Amino acid sequence: MPLDAQSRPPPICLDEYRRRRRRLIDALPADAAVLLPSASLVTRSRDSEFPFRQDSDFHYLSGFSEPDALLVLLPGRAEGECVLFCQDRDPAMEIWTGRRLGAEGAVRAHGIDQAFENAERDARLIELLAGRVTLYLPLSDASALRLAEQLRAELVARPRQGGPVPLAFADVTPLLHEQRLIKSDAELALLRHAGEISADAHCRAMRACRPGLAEYQLQAELEHEFRWRGGSGPAYASIVAGGRNAGVLHYIDNREALRDGELVLIDAGAEFDLYAGDITRTFPVNGRFTPAQRALYEVVLVAQQRAIEAVRPGTTLKAIHQGVVRDLAAGLMALDILADDGEEAPESIVARRFYPHGTSHWLGLDVHDVGTYRRDGEPRCLTPGMVITIEPGLYMPDDDDLPAAFRGIGIRIEDDVAVTLEGCEVLTRAVPKQVADIEALMDEK
Template sequence: MTKHTRIDVAEFATRRETLLAQMPENSVALIPAAKELTRSRDTEYLFCQDKDFYYLSGFHEPDALLVLVKNFGDESILFCRDKDPHQEVWHGRRVGPDAAQAEFGFDLTYTLDELEQVLPMYINGKDTLMFAQGANKEFDELVFACLNILRGGAKQGLTAPSTIVDIRDLIHEMRLIKSPAEIAIMREANVISGNAHKRAMRASKQGVFEYQLEAEILHEFAFNGARSAAYGTIVGGGENATILHYTDNEEVLMDGELVLIDAGAELAGYAADITRTFPVNGKFTKLQAKVYNLVLDAQIAAFNTIKPGSNFAIANQAANEVLTKGLYELGILSGDLDELIADKACKQYFIHGLGHWLGLDVHDVGDYQVDHDRNQLRAFEPGMVLTIEPGLYFDSEADVDEELQGVGIRIEDNILVTESGFENLTINAPKSIKEIENAMRSPKKK
């Protein structure tokens, strides 16, 4: 286990400066942190910071508020919890406003106790107020309470902004292009996640429960510095693999079945998102191998379209053509092949999208520029990270060979768009049939 890459404080400050430069003159932006969520009575879920707030601040504590002021001089202000020895004994250390200003590079800091008194003064006299209205009901109420104070204070010279703008569009465009430090973290998250998938393959055998493979994966994550999974781990044996977001993970794995694992680590806030499908007993049947290789060929065809200026629609077309032709050759689809390809007939069994943006969120933010035919036309640019994840799913009622009924196969990698094409970040998770079967013959890690 090594010390992992982290984002430098200066990069968070640069992001704030970049956002301020795009804000209209005489405006103020409000970006709140996440709140802790109660799990049961007096215990909380493991805290997960609001991603937009984290992207701009690097600050990990709940309940904080980032205020960006665009006026004659730009300012970044943080409201956060005060130091409190009694609370820190029970719940852990707090940064406090003084250390937050010094360590995170904010121009000014206040305690949360000062929020209701001070915040209206930062909004007062601004032409434009920018925040994510509707994202957080409690925060909306705070903002509109401030606006009511200003609107009722005309005699005291107070004025409320005349325009409210959603700040998310600007932040999400910034988040879509990853910096070198972000890319380095995502590479590391992929290596940890790939090793976890290998570990699960080695642990697989008839009679093992799905949750036991999940435990192998989560152990590998945590032991290597990624304390949390980026999303609920999917371990679907047999027909459970045809349920796209299956997370019960409670059934026993059976000889002759395939098992689909969709799992990725979260490292320093950034997600990996990897799917592998493999035989429980370590050996594909001939028919399983044919369908598996068809999905793999579709993924490779999509990869080959990825470069600056291309888009998801082009990648989708390439994958759909391969899948449709392959299903036709297997006798699963029938009719005129050209018509089947034009009609995207494979979508009967390829029931989800080809991929999505990836970053601080698993399904990361950023405009896909979807047209009226649901084509995603946003041009790829260097620094974008996305998933490519074709799949085929045959439930128990599907009109296919009995051996394929109840079979789901998905293969998912994480792809960085580069100046000349792409880089596959998912470099160490076995993917070809030979790699998978060799990995599953390897002795289990002690």
């Protein structure tokens, strides 16, 4: 049994996948159909591919983990409203790439109503879509659009007994992404576990850190823990940014040496069963904050803690972000880094010069998960089941008008937070962020 097997949450059950499909079908007109393609293998170089990762929307509705599949939803169809097309069984290829489920296996393992192998796809799709008026598909997916256009051309060319021209196209993603925004208990358990793995990895990196290591060596510590604990690897490209590299928000080179007296910013999270963790911590390479580093770090930490306390049903991400900017401005003014001279509001200076990103994003099957941030033109209110990040930061440029001790310092602190009926749950609380706790953990090495 794997070392971590007893602590792992169970996978999403077949009934939950059925409920998800039912909810989407119930939101569609009776004469509609959904066409949703899976991900395909992507070439890395010449004849080798990147590790396969299923399309998040496709996974959300099916749980099916093979490439080159197609999910078709058909409201009201007597023979079954959910049809899957999948790779043909091919014993010769399976020797090289592993066993395929095939149509029978897909029905049995995934609770699909009907499944057919891809060799039958084109002919059967024409039959399945006959009489359907609107085809819902991801309009941003070029391959899905090409297939839909081909199907529409064939249906239009067929003799009809009056009636509308078949297959007008509509975008399925707003309906599906609105559904994905609210997480079930099973999804929250997976996100909680991804957060726990991610937190343990950050703790491991803190213990391992010392001057002279390379950024990529801390990256190796993180990603070893991701895999050791049963994750599939990083949920996104890991950021390990020492010193001034922390001022590059999406720094992923991870090549430089970690220097005594500098900070290192790590933004990294594990993926577990396709659900993402996303944590940022900033800590001293040598295990001890300098007075200036500590003072600036405490400004960000206070803003982050107050933002987390503000997470509850009914508030908005905009309001939380505005609170963070106010707290950062107040902290910088207390350190005499920022002054209120009456020409420009301190909050505007912070947003323009020291904090150029938002405080939060949705989290789920994608690290920047789907769902709109506004409804009817207004910031949407948080509701239970939403999962967000809280990640304020300060990035001090190397400018002559700033106190020398603060120049070139980049700090970000990020946790994953689930909105609950009473307030919120921090899913990544197991990794320390108080100065004393960070220094104590780094002493353990």
